[in-house]
Amino acid sequence: xxxxxxxxxxxxxxxxxxxxxxxxxxxxxxxxxxxxxxxxxxxxxxxxxxxxxxxxxxxxxxxxxxxxxxxxxxxxxxxxxxxxxxxxxxxxxxxxxxxxxxxxxxxxx
Ligand SMILES: [Zn+2]
Numbered sequence: 001x002x003x004x005x006x007x008x009x010x011x012x013x014x015x016x017x018x019x020x021x022x023x024x025x026x027x028x029x030x031x032x033x034x035x036x037x038x039x040x041x042x043x044x045x046x047x048x049x050x051x052x053x054x055x056x057x058x059x060x061x062x063x064x065x066x067x068x069x070x071x072x073x074x075x076x077x078x079x080x081x082x083x084x085x086x087x088x089x090x091x092x093x094x095x096x097x098x099x100x101x102x103x104x105x106x107x108x109x
Pocket of ligand 1: 081082084103
């Protein structure tokens with residue numbers, strides 16, 4: 001499985017499948033091994049944890065984000081604020097950037 005390269009941390013993304021379809025959020029972090037994206041406020045699961053005083057973890061039910069598969073989210077373009085597929089472009093200064101296929105705007109700042 002290739003690693004998803006179209007999504008990065010801090011991207012705004014739209015969920016396109018699953019129970020949270022239609023929700024938007026910011027990518028908190030990526031799980032490269034599983035091609036997963038942790039998206040703020042999306043795919044919340046309840047974790048039952050045991051207390052661990054050494055790590056200052058209280059027992060109980062903790063709500064946290066579970067990763068979505070990268071293919072289930074689309075990047076929201078910061079220029080046209082539409083969910084879009086990602087293209088690539090090399091700028092005059094040699095920088096490789098991701099571009100929006102809809103408006104050709106640069107997604108990377
Ligand atoms: Zn765009």
